[in-house]
Amino acid sequence: MNQQSNFCIASARALVTALALTVLAASCEDPVSLPPPPEPAIDSPATAVSALERAYRQRNPELLQSLLANEPGANAQYLFLLSAPTGLGETEWDYSEEVRIHQRMFRPDQADPVVPSKLWLQSIQVTLTPLEDFSEREDLYSTNSGQDGRLDSKRWRVVDARYSTYVLFDLAGVDYKAEGEANFVVLEDLTKKTGEAGKFLFYIWEDLGWGSLPILDSEATWGTLKALYR
Numbered sequence: 001m002n003q004q005s006n007f008c009i010a011s012a013r014a015l016v017t018a019l020a021l022t023v024l025a026a027s028c029e030d031p032v033s034l035p036p037p038p039e040p041a042i043d044s045p046a047t048a049v050s051a052l053e054r055a056y057r058q059r060n061p062e063l064l065q066s067l068l069a070n071e072p073g074a075n076a077q078y079l080f081l082l083s084a085p086t087g088l089g090e091t092e093w094d095y096s097e098e099v100r101i102h103q104r105m106f107r108p109d110q111a112d113p114v115v116p117s118k119l120w121l122q123s124i125q126v127t128l129t130p131l132e133d134f135s136e137r138e139d140l141y142s143t144n145s146g147q148d149g150r151l152d153s154k155r156w157r158v159v160d161a162r163y164s165t166y167v168l169f170d171l172a173g174v175d176y177k178a179e180g181e182a183n184f185v186v187l188e189d190l191t192k193k194t195g196e197a198g199k200f201l202f203y204i205w206e207d208l209g210w211g212s213l214p215i216l217d218s219e220a221t222w223g224t225l226k227a228l229y230r
Contacts, residue, residue, distance in 0.1 A: 041195050042067075045134045045159055045186040048200040056126045056167070059106035061099070069187055069201040070095045074155055075146050076187055078202060082223040083180075083209035097230070098205075104229040118173025119228055125168040128182075134159040137185060140203075151203075157188040158203060167222055178222040181208040 042051050048067060055064040069076040078095040085091050093101075108115035137158045142150035151158055160183055167178040185204035192199040207223040 042200055043194050045161070045184070045188070045200055046130065048186055048202065049128055049130075049163065049184055052202070053126050053128050055102075056124050059121060059124065061103045061106045064102050064106075065099050066197065067202055068095055068098060069203050075142070075149055075151055076156065076201070076203060079204050080223070080226075081204060081206040083207040083221050084223075086227065098226075101226050101229045105226070115229065118171060120172045122170040122172060124170065125166070127166040129164045129166075131162040131164055131181070134161040134186070140185075151187070155190055157190060158185060159188070160185040160204075162208070165222060167225065169225060176220055176225055176228075178220050178225050180210040180221060182206060182222065183208060 039054070040047060040050065042048050051063065051067055054060070055067065068078040070078060078098065079092050080094075080098050081092050082090065104111040104115050105121065108120045137160050140151050140158045141153045142148050145154070146152040162181055162183050165178065165180055165182050169176045169178075183204075183206040184202060185206070187201045187203045189199055189201065207221055209221050
C-alpha cells in the first residue's frame with residue numbers, strides 16, 4: 001500500500017471518529033426545553049373562576065391582580081365580603097387590600113413587614129365547584145348611566161353564581177383548610193373582545209363561610225385564611 005493510500009485511510013478514520021464524537025456530544029447535551037403551553041383563555045365568567053384557581057395553585061399574585069375589577073371611574077371597584085366581621089368590625093376590604101394580602105401570601109420573601117416563617121406556603125390545593133349557573137344581576141345596574149354609583153349596563157354585564165370551595169394551605173407551620181361556599185360576582189366589559197385581557201373581572205367575591213357543611217376545629221373560612229396575611 002503506498003503512502004497516499006495510507007494517508008487516505010487515516011483521513012477517513014479521523015473523519016469517522018470526529019463524526020462519532022460529534023454525535024456522542026450531541027446526545028449528552030440537555031434535552032431541548034419546550035416552551036410551556038399557553039394559559040387557557042379567560043373567555044367566560046366560569047373560566048375567570050378557573051383562572052382564580054390557577055392563580056392560587058401557581059401562587060401568582062400578578063395573575064390574581066389581573067382578575068380584579070379596578071376602574072373606579074366606571075363604578076367597577078372590587079370588593080371582598082367576609083362571612084363574619086373581623087375583630088375590628090370590618091365586613092369587607094377593597095382592591096388594594098386584596099392585592100396586598102395576596103402579594104404577602106404568595107411572595108412572603110418580598111413582604112414588608114415580614115410574614116412569619118410559619119405562614120410561608122409550601123403548596124396550595126384548591127377546588128372551586130359551581131353549585132349553579134351564572135345568572136344576570138339586574139339589581140346592580142344603574143338607572144341613570146352610572147351617576148348613582150351603580151354599573152352602567154351599556155358598559156358592563158354583571159352575573160353571579162355560588163361555588164363550593166375547598167382550599168388547603170400547606171404551610172411551614174400548621175396547615176389550614178377552608179371548606180365552604182362563595183358567591184362570585186363577575187363583570188363582562190362590553191367594550192372588549194372575547195379573549196382580550198380584562199374582558200371578565202371579579203367585581204365582588206363573597207365568602208359565604210361553611211354553608212351547609214359542619215364546622216370542625218381544623219377548619220377556617222377563606223376570609224380568615226386571607227386575614228392571616230394582612
